[in-house]
Amino acid sequence: MKNSVYMTWAKYHAAARYNLANSGILGCDLSDLPISLADVALNGPNHEGYAPLKEAIAAKYDVSPDNVVTAQGTSMANFLAMATVLERGDEVLIEQPAYDPLLAAASYLGADVKRFARRFEDGYQVELADLQRQLSPRTRLIVLTSPHNPSGVTVDRQALQQIGAWAAAQGVYVLVDEVYRDILFDAAEPVAARLGPQFITTSSLTKSYGLSGLRCGWILCAPELAERMRRLNDLFGAVGSVPSDTLAVAAFRQLPLLAARTRAMMDANIKLVHAFLAAHTEVLDCVVPPSSMIVFPRWKAQPDSEVLHDRLRALETSIVPGRFFEAPSHFRLGFAVKPEDVAVGLQHLSQALRDLS
Numbered sequence: 001m002k003n004s005v006y007m008t009w010a011k012y013h014a015a016a017r018y019n020l021a022n023s024g025i026l027g028c029d030l031s032d033l034p035i036s037l038a039d040v041a042l043n044g045p046n047h048e049g050y051a052p053l054k055e056a057i058a059a060k061y062d063v064s065p066d067n068v069v070t071a072q073g074t075s076m077a078n079f080l081a082m083a084t085v086l087e088r089g090d091e092v093l094i095e096q097p098a099y100d101p102l103l104a105a106a107s108y109l110g111a112d113v114k115r116f117a118r119r120f121e122d123g124y125q126v127e128l129a130d131l132q133r134q135l136s137p138r139t140r141l142i143v144l145t146s147p148h149n150p151s152g153v154t155v156d157r158q159a160l161q162q163i164g165a166w167a168a169a170q171g172v173y174v175l176v177d178e179v180y181r182d183i184l185f186d187a188a189e190p191v192a193a194r195l196g197p198q199f200i201t202t203s204s205l206t207k208s209y210g211l212s213g214l215r216c217g218w219i220l221c222a223p224e225l226a227e228r229m230r231r232l233n234d235l236f237g238a239v240g241s242v243p244s245d246t247l248a249v250a251a252f253r254q255l256p257l258l259a260a261r262t263r264a265m266m267d268a269n270i271k272l273v274h275a276f277l278a279a280h281t282e283v284l285d286c287v288v289p290p291s292s293m294i295v296f297p298r299w300k301a302q303p304d305s306e307v308l309h310d311r312l313r314a315l316e317t318s319i320v321p322g323r324f325f326e327a328p329s330h331f332r333l334g335f336a337v338k339p340e341d342v343a344v345g346l347q348h349l350s351q352a353l354r355d356l357s
């Protein structure tokens, strides 16, 4: 397969007046990011990633710029990381449920995709025994998201360390997509890449900062692996966009301001969604992370949330049907848009659940 079914749907069918399908904070406009034209360069030295941007990313995580590879969003960061470490026929273990482009990228690269469970019943933590059972001499890579898309759950630190110990013993890499991490603000643990050279972290300015348009993504990993990724990137885009990278440097200078914007919206929205879920336990089961932009409730009334999605469409509201995450009775609820829109979207959801239950 040379496409991601979910990505196509997300691009063309997720938008709505009350968008509860989106998983990241509402996109910034120019008034949210104080910049001037003087911040932007059209051209410049960018052979190995724009140096000031790599420095800004490295400073954020307290690592060296040698540990940083820049990429077009977390999307390209994930693809580049996988393409660097995987050979055709290698086994890759990917969490289930998973963000579809991760599965599609591994399949596209000719990897043999195996799955390990993150079950609703276990609060979407990694089922360690299942993962260990799947490890084989052909395993080259383990892939997970933390916080998890679709549930918003952060992988338990000890579990991550255990996975890292197994990976190190078998010469396996662990790719942790941490694009949702900064919604935890100060409570976030250090990124997985700080745990050892077997770990690879990917992220971007998309989800927590509303700057998807910059396509500013990155990979954090051991310097030798980072160098291999940069060389492979010579075959893809060769160099990044200098206007975009210079704007990203300006954005890094304003990161506290952007984080405050996110926090103001999310403090209100998290309260709204937690109250909504508490009021709907008769029809919905949900693992509720303390802080997240997404949750993945199970609808008790019917086996397929597509009908709920269809009903909501008539109310100008969108959610992501669970079939895109291999769990049709669930749906992904995103709540990182304006609080007033989240409030109306949740009213519509309540009405649709009542009508259909």
Ligand SMILES: Cc1ncc(COP(=O)(O)O)c(C=O)c1O
Binding pocket: 023, 072, 073, 074, 075, 076, 099, 145, 149, 177, 179, 203, 204, 205, 206, 207, 212, 217
């Ligand atoms: C787990 C995960 N990784 C990556 C992405 C894509 O992010 P970016 O805009 O940084 O490419 C998404 C977007 O939904 C995502 O959920």
